[in-house]
Amino acid sequence: MIVPVVFSIFLIGLVAIHMTRPRFNLHEISAARFFKNLPPPKNRQKRLNIGNPLKSLPLYFQFFMLALLLTATLLSQQSVRASSTARRVGLWVLVDTSASMSTTDSGQIRILAAQKAATQALLTAQELNSETKVPLCARLSAFDLERRDIIPPTTDLSAVDRGLAGLTARPLGTNLTLLQEIANNPDKADEQQDVSDETCSITHLIIVSDLPAPEWASKQEEIGIVWMDIATPVGNAGITAIHSLRDPITAKVYQVQVELTRYGIIDGQSLRITSPGGQVVKEEAVVWGEDNLWQGSFQPADSGLYIMQVLPDDAYRFDNEVSIDITTGSDLKVDWRLADNSLLRFLPWQQDAQNPDFRVVASFSDLTGQSPELLVGPGYKANGGNSEEINYFIEGHPLLKDLNFDVAVESGNAGQPLPEGFEMVLASKQGVWIAQRKSPPAVYVPGLPQGDGNLNAFSTTVFFNAVRWLLQVGPQPPLYTLTTPQQPLPEGNRTALHEDEGDTARTPASMGSLDELRPIQVQTDQQPTWPFWVAGAILVFLVERLLFAFGGDRWQ
Amino acid sequence: MARKFTLSPLPGLPGFCEQFRIRAQEKLRPYASGRHIQLWRGHSLEFRDYAPYIRGDDIRHVDWRASYRSGKKDEWLIRRFQAEEGWNVIVSVDNSESMYLPTLFPKISMAAWAAEAIARIALCSDDRVYIHRLFGMPRPLASFQSTSALPRVFSTLREFVKESAPENSKMNLSQLRGSFFTNAALIILSDFYFTDQQTYLQEMASFIRATEQGWRWVILVNLNSWPFEAWQLAEKTAGSSHRVFGPGTQEVIECDATAETLKIIEQNIDTCQKSFLQAMQRENFDLKWDWVHGPVADPLQFFEKCFTLHSSHGEKQQNPFYQLFIRQR
Numbered sequence: 001m002i003v004p005v006v007f008s009i010f011l012i013g014l015v016a017i018h019m020t021r022p023r024f025n026l027h028e029i030s031a032a033r034f035f036k037n038l039p040p041p042k043n044r045q046k047r048l049n050i051g052n053p054l055k056s057l058p059l060y061f062q063f064f065m066l067a068l069l070l071t072a073t074l075l076s077q078q079s080v081r082a083s084s085t086a087r088r089v090g091l092w093v094l095v096d097t098s099a100s101m102s103t104t105d106s107g108q109i110r111i112l113a114a115q116k117a118a119t120q121a122l123l124t125a126q127e128l129n130s131e132t133k134v135p136l137c138a139r140l141s142a143f144d145l146e147r148r149d150i151i152p153p154t155t156d157l158s159a160v161d162r163g164l165a166g167l168t169a170r171p172l173g174t175n176l177t178l179l180q181e182i183a184n185n186p187d188k189a190d191e192q193q194d195v196s197d198e199t200c201s202i203t204h205l206i207i208v209s210d211l212p213a214p215e216w217a218s219k220q221e222e223i224g225i226v227w228m229d230i231a232t233p234v235g236n237a238g239i240t241a242i243h244s245l246r247d248p249i250t251a252k253v254y255q256v257q258v259e260l261t262r263y264g265i266i267d268g269q270s271l272r273i274t275s276p277g278g279q280v281v282k283e284e285a286v287v288w289g290e291d292n293l294w295q296g297s298f299q300p301a302d303s304g305l306y307i308m309q310v311l312p313d314d315a316y317r318f319d320n321e322v323s324i325d326i327t328t329g330s331d332l333k334v335d336w337r338l339a340d341n342s343l344l345r346f347l348p349w350q351q352d353a354q355n356p357d358f359r360v361v362a363s364f365s366d367l368t369g370q371s372p373e374l375l376v377g378p379g380y381k382a383n384g385g386n387s388e389e390i391n392y393f394i395e396g397h398p399l400l401k402d403l404n405f406d407v408a409v410e411s412g413n414a415g416q417p418l419p420e421g422f423e424m425v426l427a428s429k430q431g432v433w434i435a436q437r438k439s440p441p442a443v444y445v446p447g448l449p450q451g452d453g454n455l456n457a458f459s460t461t462v463f464f465n466a467v468r469w470l471l472q473v474g475p476q477p478p479l480y481t482l483t484t485p486q487q488p489l490p491e492g493n494r495t496a497l498h499e500d501e502g503d504t505a506r507t508p509a510s511m512g513s514l515d516e517l518r519p520i521q522v523q524t525d526q527q528p529t530w531p532f533w534v535a536g537a538i539l540v541f542l543v544e545r546l547l548f549a550f551g552g553d554r555w556q
Numbered sequence: 557m558a559r560k561f562t563l564s565p566l567p568g569l570p571g572f573c574e575q576f577r578i579r580a581q582e583k584l585r586p587y588a589s590g591r592h593i594q595l596w597r598g599h600s601l602e603f604r605d606y607a608p609y610i611r612g613d614d615i616r617h618v619d620w621r622a623s624y625r626s627g628k629k630d631e632w633l634i635r636r637f638q639a640e641e642g643w644n645v646i647v648s649v650d651n652s653e654s655m656y657l658p659t660l661f662p663k664i665s666m667a668a669w670a671a672e673a674i675a676r677i678a679l680c681s682d683d684r685v686y687i688h689r690l691f692g693m694p695r696p697l698a699s700f701q702s703t704s705a706l707p708r709v710f711s712t713l714r715e716f717v718k719e720s721a722p723e724n725s726k727m728n729l730s731q732l733r734g735s736f737f738t739n740a741a742l743i744i745l746s747d748f749y750f751t752d753q754q755t756y757l758q759e760m761a762s763f764i765r766a767t768e769q770g771w772r773w774v775i776l777v778n779l780n781s782w783p784f785e786a787w788q789l790a791e792k793t794a795g796s797s798h799r800v801f802g803p804g805t806q807e808v809i810e811c812d813a814t815a816e817t818l819k820i821i822e823q824n825i826d827t828c829q830k831s832f833l834q835a836m837q838r839e840n841f842d843l844k845w846d847w848v849h850g851p852v853a854d855p856l857q858f859f860e861k862c863f864t865l866h867s868s869h870g871e872k873q874q875n876p877f878y879q880l881f882i883r884q885r
Contacts (some may be wrong), residue, residue: 024800026808029785030657033751033804034824041812534606 039170061544064539072533087519088152089129090202091138092186093118093160093178096209098144099501102168103210103316105234111169113230114208121206121226122157125517134519137200140164143179144172146485153200171318173498176214179207185221205521212509213273224520226512235266236504237286238310238319239497242327244479249467253326255299256479258308262292264505268309271296276304286310302327305493316504318496324479325493332471335359338376343448358470364419369440374469377416379447380459388415388428399425399434399443399465407458408433419444434462439472478502559656559720561664565710566672566859587800606633643741645678646732647671647695648688649713650746653720653780653803658788661852663779664720666845667745668713669859670777674743675700675709687712690746691721694728723803729763741773748841750830751804760833775844775876776836782825784847789813842876 012315029035101111122138129136186202205216210231217225241259246252257272269286270389282298292391300306301327303326310320332349335356344351358372367373375465390405408426416430418424422435422444435444449460480493490496617634626633649671655664675685680703687698687709698712728802732742750757764774789798790813796799799808813819833839845862850859 025797026801027785027789028657029661029800029802030654030747030748030799031665031782031785031821031825032802032809033654033749034821034828035800035809035811036805038809038820040813041810140875275836 004369029059034192049367056527061540062519063545065540068533068537072530075530075533083349087132087134087199087521088203089125089134089136089517090200090205091122091125091136091206091517092182093121093140093164093206093208094147094182095139095140095142095164095167096144096174096207096211097142097148097167097172098169099169099171099318099496100174100316100497101211101503102171103231103234103236103504103506105232105315105498107203109169110210110230111167112388114210114228115164117228117230118206118208119161121208121228121514121517122160125204125512126157128515128518132519139200139202141176142167143176144485147178147182155200171483171490171496172485172488173482173501174209175212176213176418179205180214180216182215183223183225186223192309196533204517206517208436210504210506210508212506213511217511224512224516225313226514227517229508229510231504231506231508232315233505233507234315235262235264236314236316236319237262237266237269238314238316238502239308239322240319240502242308242322242497249332249464249471253300253479255297256306256324256326257295257297260286260296260310262288262294263503266311266314268316273298274307274309275300276302276306278399281306298362304325316502318490318498319502321496322480322495323493325477326479327477332357335371337361338448340448362500367442369442372441373443374466375415375419375444376440376448377446378442380455388430390426391429392424392427394425397436398469399436399462401462401465403456403465404454407454410454416444416446434466436469443469458547460545528550559653561662561717561719563564563665563668563710563714565719566669580613584761587626605636607636608632609634618649620885631724643678643683644686644836645683646676646686646688646740646742647674648690648732648744648746649716650690650744651717651721652691652725652746652749653723654731654747654749657730657802658785658847661847661855661858663747663781664717664780665855666859666862668717669747671713672709672861679703679709679802685709687716688728688732689716689721690727690744691725694730697731729759732763732767741775741778742767743775743780744866745777747780748776748832749804749825750832751828757832757835761832761837764836766852768796775842776838777845778829778841779845781847782822783849786818786821787849790815790818 002204004419028209092491095111095114097111101109101114103110104215106113116451117256118140125138134155135155135405137153137155138151138157138160139149139153140160142148142150150167151160155400166242183205186205188430202223204226206226206228208228208230211230212229213225213227237260239258239260243257243259244253244254245257247254251430260269260271262269264454271281271282271284271286282296282303284296286294286296288294305323305325308322308324313320332347333356334344335358336344336349337351339362356371358374359366359368360374360376361367362376364375389409393405394402402491415428415433418427418435419430419437421441422432422437424432424434424437426432427432433446434443442468445462445466447459449456449463451459478493478496480495482498483490483494483496487494606619607685609618609623613634617636618632618634620632622635623632647670649667651664654664655667671687675687678685679700682702684711685700685705687700689695698708700706700712700717750760767774789800798811798813800811801808829841831839848858
């Protein structure tokens with residue numbers, strides 16, 4: 001407080017000195033040379049005169065001062081600098097809690113090994129810094145598909161130990177980009193979260209995982225990283241992929257293919273598939289190929305939840321059992337009334353006039369309205385091959401899906417008159433190519449799949465689009481889903497089949513050493529820079545006033 | 557530091573210059589008591605007109621009959637001849653730094669206008685005019701003859717005065733020496749702020765003395781702006797001190813603006829100019845144009861007053877221009 005007061009008094013005194021200086025009027029005279037050797041002027045009395053100007057000739061001083069003050073105003077709180085630095089040790093312990101941490105190797109679960117390793121790291125850091133008496137702080141987070149802050153920054157390391165003891169593996173995958181974001185800017189990692197009042201500038205990351213250290217960790221220069229890979233390679237076999245084969249028309253599953261992968265040295269597995277009714281529909285011994293892969297399949301007879309198991313259980317179990325939800329269906333039943341039934345022989349459809357899924361007829365008079373009906377026209381070359389421009393179409397209609405309209409133009413089909421009760425879907429000026437009736441559902445198509453090349457593709461697509469539309473076939477639900485941080489528990493067909501979690505035979509690769517957990521110089525406080533700009537302006541003002549007072553004529 | 561100046565043309569004074577005409581005036585020889593006109597033998601003389609007899613004219617040229625016919629008893633008429641040799645008028649403009657002040661109406665502007673007016677009159681009389689810069693880098697004399705050269709006169713003057721000569725520049729006398737004819741008038745327009753420290757002072761004095769030895773005429777016109785500058789100093793409020801700077805000073809000089817101080821300055825100027833005149837072996841300047849003790853409201857009016865004999869004090873002066881230029885009737 002004394003310094004600003006003294007400085008203020010000094011500044012006021014300086015201003016007062018200026019006010020007492022005699023005022024001069026400056027003249028440029030042609031006869032100036034005759035003013036030499038005059039007696040000294042009598043009118044040089046010093047007296048206080050508020051009217052004495054404070055400005056000095058060099059205006060750039062004032063401009064510079066104003067520029068500094070303006071900069072200070074604009075920057076305000078935004079520009080900061082480290083006001084002080086100190087030696088610190090700030091440890092951020094990040095423990096992997098993904099599904100693979102539930103693997104049992106060397107007689108213990110990996111998550112327990114991780115807890116021990118992290119605890120040891122903290123002890124080592126304490127020992128290393130016990131003599132230096134540098135403040136040591138730590139915080140604890142767990143990561144899998146998300147980061148969870150378990151213990152906020154604290155100097156109480158026993159709290160961190162307690163947090164470690166409470167960690168468990170979750171049936172989730174691993175997202176290493178979370179760690180990379182933290183490594184790039186550890187101080188900004190908590191923007192969205194509350195932190196404790198204890199400030200803890202992070203100097204080191206201690207990452208405990210069963211994954212090898214990635215390449216980016218070794219290139220990190222902003223912060224020290226100690227990557228502890230606590231995994232011991234252990235053999236594991238499990239389900240890594242499931243594919244379904246679906247009816248192209250009904251999208252119903254008629255076959256399921258399962259892929260198993262083996263990691264490390266393990267053998268003697270079998271695959272057991274249990275139906276929704278609890279019956280074992282298949283049990284097959286797994287014969288591993290040279291690429292450590294095996295594929296099996298089965299045809300589901302019923303709809304429902306099928307359980308696929310890899311037996312016996314091994315070190316990692318989340319890939320040993322998967323439940324899939326299958327919706328099956330029998331072959332389509334169709335009441336085929338066309339004379340040409342060649343297509344029927346190729347398709348797995350059954351002729352059933354009593355309870356058809358849909359009817360196929362050739363004339364409008366054959367429509368009954370009792371079931372979905374497909375009205376097939378006379379063919380695509382009915383008008384002798386003259387092309388017709390498209391005059392109307394409903395954009396995005398399912399009946400027009402994947403159609404090449406150019407083929408329609410060149411097909412030579414002039415179109416038929418719109419059947420009564422139908423709406424145009426695709427038409428030329430001459431007539432309709434495709435039409436629909438919503439209730440009862442019916443579709444008109446120009447003809448059966450026919451011709452070669454583009455016409456064949458076009459006509460086939462039209463036909464099957466029509467069949468799907470009649471049967472109201474939509475997107476089918478997936479066979480299974482994956483666990484998420486919001487729903488981390490496997491249930492029903494929600495499974496923990498996350499990619500690469502089953503690879504338990506990797507060669508461990510740690511990085512860094514616990515000896516690196518030593519104090520680092522960090523900034524402990526930040527201050528805005530605007531006071532420095534103001535101080536600069538004051539300094540300029542001071543220099544300018546001193547020059548004005550004592551610098552001689554050229555400064556006045 | 558060289559001062560810059562942009563000359564504006566002499567404002568049109570209708571018939572101003574045409575009222576004058578150069579009259580060949582014989583130069584009084586230092587040892588002669590009267591004026592004589594030299595006849596150049598071998599030249600055919602063609603009668604041109606009559607002019608009133610002025611003491612010093614050749615009595616042989618008095619036309620008694622014409623004088624009798626004029627009816628004026630005491631006025632004789634002399635005959636003037638076409639073969640009289642034309643006058644060479646050399647106008648030398650002082651372009652030293654002090655001439656570019658005061659800023660409101662600098663002396664260089666007056667000098668340039670005077671040079672332009674003299675040139676107009678001379679050219680209208682079919683005489684040759686030379687424009688000369690007194691200081692600075694030597695340049696050939698700019699020569700003009702006939703009225704068609706009038707535009708070039710202004711452009712030459714503008715070029716000559718656009719920048720002042722550096723301090724301590726030498727006088728350009730060498731061009732003048734080479735250009736002096738038997739029938740020439742040298743008019744020097746200056747403020748004559750030549751102090752004793754300036755070495756060329758003696759050089760100029762000896763040159764002018766030599767010039768006047770022959771049939772040549774040197775007219776010194778003193779442009780005196782001190783009354784105006786003294787008024788500027790005294791005009792400020794009382795109790796203030798003044799700082800003065802200008803040509804010939806290295807730093808600012810503090811002074812009062814009292815009457816006593818201004819008197820001292822005037823005496824200093826007078827002393828300096830007297831020492832110059834003494835070196836010229838003269839008593840006074842041929843013509844002295846004093847700025848008014850106050851602001852110059854109308855520069856053109858001020859110039860016209862000075863050039864046409866009306867002094868700032870309303871007194872008639874012995875104006876050598878009257879001798880050089882005869883107002884036509």
